[in-house]
Amino acid sequence: MRRKTIKDVAQEAGVSIGTVSAVLNRRDSVRLVTRKRVLKIMDSLNYRPVEAARRRLGSPREKTLGLVVKEIHNPYFADIIVGAQEEARKHDFRLLVMSSEQVFSREVDAVRVLVAKDIDGLIINPLLELGTLSSHFQDLEANNIPFVMIEGLSGDVSTASVVDIDNERGAFDATMHLLEAGHTELVHLAGPKYSQHSSERSAGVLRAAPGARIVHAGATLEDGFNAVRDQLKGCSFTALVCYNDLVAIGAMRQLMDQGLLVPKDVSIVGFDDIDVASYLGVPLTTVRIPKREMGRQAAAIAIEQIHSTEDSKSRRILLDAELIVRSSTRKR
Amino acid sequence: MRRKTIKDVAQEAGVSIGTVSAVLNRRDSVRLVTRKRVLKIMDSLNYRPVEAARRRLGSPREKTLGLVVKEIHNPYFADIIVGAQEEARKHDFRLLVMSSEQVFSREVDAVRVLVAKDIDGLIINPLLELGTLSSHFQDLEANNIPFVMIEGLSGDVSTASVVDIDNERGAFDATMHLLEAGHTELVHLAGPKYSQHSSERSAGVLRAAPGARIVHAGATLEDGFNAVRDQLKGCSFTALVCYNDLVAIGAMRQLMDQGLLVPKDVSIVGFDDIDVASYLGVPLTTVRIPKREMGRQAAAIAIEQIHSTEDSKSRRILLDAELIVRSSTRKR
DNA sequence: AATAATATTTGAAACGTTTCAATAAATTGA
DNA sequence: TCAATTTATTGAAACGTTTCAAATATTATT
Numbered sequence: 001m002r003r004k005t006i007k008d009v010a011q012e013a014g015v016s017i018g019t020v021s022a023v024l025n026r027r028d029s030v031r032l033v034t035r036k037r038v039l040k041i042m043d044s045l046n047y048r049p050v051e052a053a054r055r056r057l058g059s060p061r062e063k064t065l066g067l068v069v070k071e072i073h074n075p076y077f078a079d080i081i082v083g084a085q086e087e088a089r090k091h092d093f094r095l096l097v098m099s100s101e102q103v104f105s106r107e108v109d110a111v112r113v114l115v116a117k118d119i120d121g122l123i124i125n126p127l128l129e130l131g132t133l134s135s136h137f138q139d140l141e142a143n144n145i146p147f148v149m150i151e152g153l154s155g156d157v158s159t160a161s162v163v164d165i166d167n168e169r170g171a172f173d174a175t176m177h178l179l180e181a182g183h184t185e186l187v188h189l190a191g192p193k194y195s196q197h198s199s200e201r202s203a204g205v206l207r208a209a210p211g212a213r214i215v216h217a218g219a220t221l222e223d224g225f226n227a228v229r230d231q232l233k234g235c236s237f238t239a240l241v242c243y244n245d246l247v248a249i250g251a252m253r254q255l256m257d258q259g260l261l262v263p264k265d266v267s268i269v270g271f272d273d274i275d276v277a278s279y280l281g282v283p284l285t286t287v288r289i290p291k292r293e294m295g296r297q298a299a300a301i302a303i304e305q306i307h308s309t310e311d312s313k314s315r316r317i318l319l320d321a322e323l324i325v326r327s328s329t330r331k332r
Numbered sequence: 333m334r335r336k337t338i339k340d341v342a343q344e345a346g347v348s349i350g351t352v353s354a355v356l357n358r359r360d361s362v363r364l365v366t367r368k369r370v371l372k373i374m375d376s377l378n379y380r381p382v383e384a385a386r387r388r389l390g391s392p393r394e395k396t397l398g399l400v401v402k403e404i405h406n407p408y409f410a411d412i413i414v415g416a417q418e419e420a421r422k423h424d425f426r427l428l429v430m431s432s433e434q435v436f437s438r439e440v441d442a443v444r445v446l447v448a449k450d451i452d453g454l455i456i457n458p459l460l461e462l463g464t465l466s467s468h469f470q471d472l473e474a475n476n477i478p479f480v481m482i483e484g485l486s487g488d489v490s491t492a493s494v495v496d497i498d499n500e501r502g503a504f505d506a507t508m509h510l511l512e513a514g515h516t517e518l519v520h521l522a523g524p525k526y527s528q529h530s531s532e533r534s535a536g537v538l539r540a541a542p543g544a545r546i547v548h549a550g551a552t553l554e555d556g557f558n559a560v561r562d563q564l565k566g567c568s569f570t571a572l573v574c575y576n577d578l579v580a581i582g583a584m585r586q587l588m589d590q591g592l593l594v595p596k597d598v599s600i601v602g603f604d605d606i607d608v609a610s611y612l613g614v615p616l617t618t619v620r621i622p623k624r625e626m627g628r629q630a631a632a633i634a635i636e637q638i639h640s641t642e643d644s645k646s647r648r649i650l651l652d653a654e655l656i657v658r659s660s661t662r663k664r
Numbered sequence: 665a666a667t668a669a670t671a672t673t674t675g676a677a678a679c680g681t682t683t684c685a686a687t688a689a690a691t692t693g694a
Numbered sequence: 695t696c697a698a699t700t701t702a703t704t705g706a707a708a709c710g711t712t713t714c715a716a717a718t719a720t721t722a723t724t
Contacts, residue, residue: 005680016704021682031690031702064445072429073414078405085404085431094445097404097429099417106421113396113426115380117449221611246608253611276578279553279585281613337710348674353712363672382710 004047013041064094065302066114066122068107072099074219075274076244076291077125080150083295084123091303093120100127111136115145121302122147123295128194146305148298151197161305161315163298167197170287170321171204174269175241177285177323179209182332183239183267189217189227189251191243198243201271205241213237217247224250228258238266238332245270245277245286252282252328263330273324283326290319336379345373356381395425397634398446398454400439404431406551407606408576408623409457412482415627416455423635425452432459443468447477453634454479455627460528478637480630483529493637493647495630499529502619502653503536506601507573509617509655511541514664515571515599521549521559521583523575530575533603537573545569549579556582560590570598570664577602577609577618584614584660595662605656615658622651 006024010017015038022030023038030038041047065088069077085095096114100107104127114122126149137147137160148161178186188205191198193216205212213235217227224247228240242248248270252262262268262282270277273288297317338356342349347370354362355370362370373379397420401409417427428446432439436459446454458481469479469492480493510518520537523530525548537544545567549559556579560572574580580602584594594600594614602609605620629649 007680017681018683018704018706019702022703025682029702034702064449072404072417073407073410075405075407078410081431082405082433085433094441095430096445096449097431098427099413099429101414101417109426113428117396117428118380118382221607225611249608249611252613256613275553276581276608279557279581281584281588335710339710349711350674350676350713351672354673357712361672366672 004045009038009041009045009047012045013038063092064096064119065299066119067095067097068110068114068122068124069097069099070102070125070127072097076272079291080125080295083292084299086292087296087299088303093303102127108136119145121145121306123150123298123302125150126152128196146302148302150294150298161301163294163301163317163319165289165294165319165321167200167321168204168207170271170323171201171241172208173323174271174287175205175208175212177325178239178241178267178269178329181267181329185237186212186239186241187232187237188212188214189224189240189242189247190214191217191219201243217243219244219246221246221250223247225254227251228254240266240268242268242270245272245274245284248284248286249280263328267329269329278326282328285326285329286324288322288324293319336377338381341370341373341377341379344377345370396451397425397427397631398451399427399429400442400446400454400456401429401431402434402457402459404429408604411623412457412627415624416631419628419631420635425635434459440468451477453477453638455482455630455634457482458484460526478634480634482626482630493633495626495633495649495651497621497626497651497653499532499653500536500539502603503533503573504540505655506603506619507537507540507544509657510571510573510599510601510661513599513661517569518544518571518573519564519569520544520546521556521572521574521579522546523549523551533575549575551576551578553578553582555579557586559583560586572598572600574600574602577604577606577616580616580618581612595660599661601661610658614660617658617661618656620654620656625651
């Protein structure tokens with residue numbers, strides 16, 4: 001059955017479509033008796049206006065920011081999202097979130113969809129695809145949509161601003177903390193091979209402890225658990241510097257399963273300071289990333305660029321990561 | 333500056349708007365040289381088609397599902413999102429996520445924005461606002477947008493389908509597990525007062541143990557931590573049934589701070605089975621919710637309704653929750 | 665070179681609304 | 695009752711696209 005339109009209502013009510021539209025928009029120019037008749041017809045015809053057709057020039061557009069994250073299923077990104085959302089709301093912007101789930105083609109796709117949905121600005125936590133330099137970013141530039149990268153190479157796209165943290169420094173501090181505690185046999189459980197953050201953190205670890213053993217674990221609980229079980233089998237070490245807290249927690253679990261105690265036998269440092277880190281049986285020593293602040297700043301920059309008329313210069317903001325010492329590390 | 337339209341592109345490229353439209357829609361009737369010229373003009377003019385105007389029968393719109401969650405910063409919802417996204421992608425739908433952050437006005441707002449962005453269907457995890465019966469839901473019905481509620485009263489909105497789990501049963505099972513282990517002094521750390529899930533779970537606890545003490549904690553790590561510290565001060569109990577895993581973890585931390593051991597002195601059961609639950613120092617006994625499956629089913633229903641022409645009847649799907657016994661509970 | 669076949673482009677109608685100047689109807693004041 | 699006001703309604707233009715039959719250009723065949 002054909003969908004009922006404003007025209008059907010008008011005809012049935014013996015009235016013009018202009019009048020029906022007036023009723024629809026609650027304009028007070030309609031006589032009560034007419035309004036009632038129209039409303040009754042609308043009801044009996046089960047009429048529903050087609051939202052898309054109502055949108056016209058001059059009708060108030062929603063101000064929206066898009067946010068594409070690599071992995072929505074990760075407390076680290078959750079905090080970034082919350083921070084971005086808070087800041088956006090302050091400026092009366094809404095936040096539309098999409099996740100690429102670590103798949104590059106989905107990242108490209110997400111950007112395309114958000115652009116089609118008419119966002120005013122974009123925050124993206126990009127996957128690093130060497131070689132495939134970013135046709136979707138060029139798209140954004142072409143469409144004049146300001147965008148801000150969270151964790152990304154600044155040289156990547158000239159017009160993009162970047163908000164990031166000093167990973168190298170954070171990892172350096174964490175490693176120094178272990179060295180100062182007398183540890184000499186260090187293992188670094190690194191993250192995904194192509195992660196920008198991971199390589200920066202590895203660099204920090206190596207600057208402090210050039211002899212540290214590097215093992216590529218990954219970014220999840222399971223990755224940490226498996227890495228210790230498989231890759232560190234029979235290997236002697238007294239301290240672990242982990243890519244992030246999840247890996248640290250996974251590693252800790254595996255050590256316990258092997259009958260080793262943290263921090264008595266092995267000290268562990270994480271990275272991120274996710275909420276649960278301080279609630280663990282052995283509260284985790286970790287490098288705190290100001291996650292909300294990153295989201296907040298990224299949104300602030302995007303909105304500022306939306307409002308500014310001239311081409312704003314791209315910025316690079318580097319926030320500090322701070323070592324938080326809890327109970328998972330101990331003097332040797 | 334006026335927004336560029338297809339007309340501007342056509343004029344600039346010396347071609348009809350029909351041709352530009354053909355280029356836009358990748359119809360292969362356009363000569364290569366023409367296509368290239370048009371694309372170049374589009375680029376130089378920063379042209380973006382207005383999505384709303386494309387909404388016509390048979391036109392190639394982006395197929396999108398909106399998803400509004402109460403709290404993006406919660407591993408429970410994260411899993412639901414991932415499940416919904418997986419299913420959506422199977423059917424070539426994209427998922428736009430917004431979070432109400434537990435604020436009712438934001439939920440209403442999020443729905444409005446998503447509708448304005450022309451989504452095809454909506455999945456919502458609604459806040460329970462008694463009395464304010466859902467003008468935004470009526471809006472959805474008015475716009476003929478199928479929507480599915482995750483965790484919600486089915487009577488709430490007649491046309492909505494609901495995907496939920498059997499909370500009462502899950503909580504009952506968890507409580508029985510403790511009773512069978514010989515516990516008699518039970519405390520139930522309930523969730524937020526207005527939460528549907530929380531009251532269903534409380535009902536399950538009380539059915540198994542009518543004498544259980546009920547304390548309203550909340551839904552976060554901190555809530556669990558504080559509830560045990562403040563509301564259970566000096567209170568004697570040997571087992572805790574918690575609203576969710578986060579509360580359980582928070583409670584466990586506080587007990588440890590008080591020198592109590594889990595499960596030796598106190599047994600604890602959580603709810604949800606978030607990822608980290610099995611990696612804790614004391615792996616958590618909990619009631620597993622098929623979170624991804626919930627998201628998956630919700631998306632599947634929404635998409636089915638989008639595709640079906642006639643008014644589809646609303647459905648109510650109740651998934652089972654399963655008790656997973658780990659180490660945080662013990663015979664007394 | 666003429667015709668037929670095919671490929672490309674055009675132009676106008678359609679989509680379902682809102683807007684607003686013009687008109688019609690109702691009300692007021694005398 | 696008549697004009698002057700005020701209030702209510704109309705009808706057509708606009709919004710930015712897609713669609714599709716018709717017109718035109720190109721290529722192939724003879």
